[in-house]
Amino acid sequence: GAVVSQHPSRVICKSGTSVKIECRSLDFQATTMFWYRQFPKQSLMLMATSNEGSKATYEQGVEKDKFLINHASLTLSTLTVTSAHPEDSSFYICSAPTWTSGTDTQYFGPGTRLTVL
Amino acid sequence: GENVEQHPSTLSVQEGDSAVIKCTYSDSASNYFPWYKQELGKRPQLIIDIRSNVGEKKDQRIAVTLNKTAKHFSLHITETQPEDSAVYFCAAKYQDKLIFGTGTRLQVFP
Numbered sequence: 001g002a003v004v005s006q007h008p009s010r011v012i013c014k015s016g017t018s019v020k021i022e023c024r025s026l027d028f029q030a031t032t033m034f035w036y037r038q039f040p041k042q043s044l045m046l047m048a049t050s051n052e053g054s055k056a057t058y059e060q061g062v063e064k065d066k067f068l069i070n071h072a073s074l075t076l077s078t079l080t081v082t083s084a085h086p087e088d089s090s091f092y093i094c095s096a097p098t099w100t101s102g103t104d105t106q107y108f109g110p111g112t113r114l115t116v117l
Numbered sequence: 118g119e120n121v122e123q124h125p126s127t128l129s130v131q132e133g134d135s136a137v138i139k140c141t142y143s144d145s146a147s148n149y150f151p152w153y154k155q156e157l158g159k160r161p162q163l164i165i166d167i168r169s170n171v172g173e174k175k176d177q178r179i180a181v182t183l184n185k186t187a188k189h190f191s192l193h194i195t196e197t198q199p200e201d202s203a204v205y206f207c208a209a210k211y212q213d214k215l216i217f218g219t220g221t222r223l224q225v226f227p
Contacts (some may be wrong), residue, residue, distance in 0.1 A: 032213070034194045034214065034215070041216045042216065042219075043219045043220050044161065044206065044207060044217045045217075046214055046215070046216070046217075048194075049213075049214065062134075070123075084227050095162070095215075101126060104213075105151070105163060105166065106151070106163075106215055107163070108153075108160040108162075109160060110159070111158075111159075111160055
């Protein structure tokens with residue numbers, strides 16, 4: 001299958017600081033990438049759709065000024081959690097679709113565990 | 118929008134038995150239904166998927182069935198093994214986005 005990488009895998013930061021998470025498609029180009037958040041023992045909740053060359057599309061209830069998304073190239077999307085607070089502590093996962101057998105299959109990055117102290 | 122429900126939330130089976138996880142979706146426009154397996158702290162891994170023009174698909178011990186009329190789809194794992202223990206998520210593709218079910222924690226006891 002296709003490979004999606006994420007960096008960093010873990011980050012611990014102080015409350016009020018900003019954290020940037022990178023998502024890369026390693027062996028394919030992705031005009032669209034997706035960002036999810038997963039709290040412990042819960043499902044994956046879609047936060048936003050990252051679009052190369054245009055603004056991200058945010059899901060209802062997700063603050064666009066707090067979660068800044070930039071799709072800098074066909075292989076890179078970044079999520080910046082601004083002014084992070086303890087309630088932002090979560091597992092953030094990106095995914096990118098690639099065409100397989102006539103439709104797009106989504107492959108996930110390994111995730112970034114964010115802990116805000 | 119799309120809503121995906123998944124049952125059961127936990128499932129314990131004896132090694133060698135079968136496991137069935139069921140999902141329902143709300144929007145008939147959804148046309149692609151993948152299943153993911155997620156181990157603790159790891160990324161979700163695609164294990165099987167089915168598209169709306171197909172009623173059933175099988176890959177070794179794993180099979181998925183889709184009933185478009187009832188908006189149901191199910192994952193079937195036969196001859197379960199301890200390494201099948203994980204959380205399984207169903208999803209439905211809606212407007213180019215994947216909407217996930219709430220997950221099923223499967224435990225396979227030796």
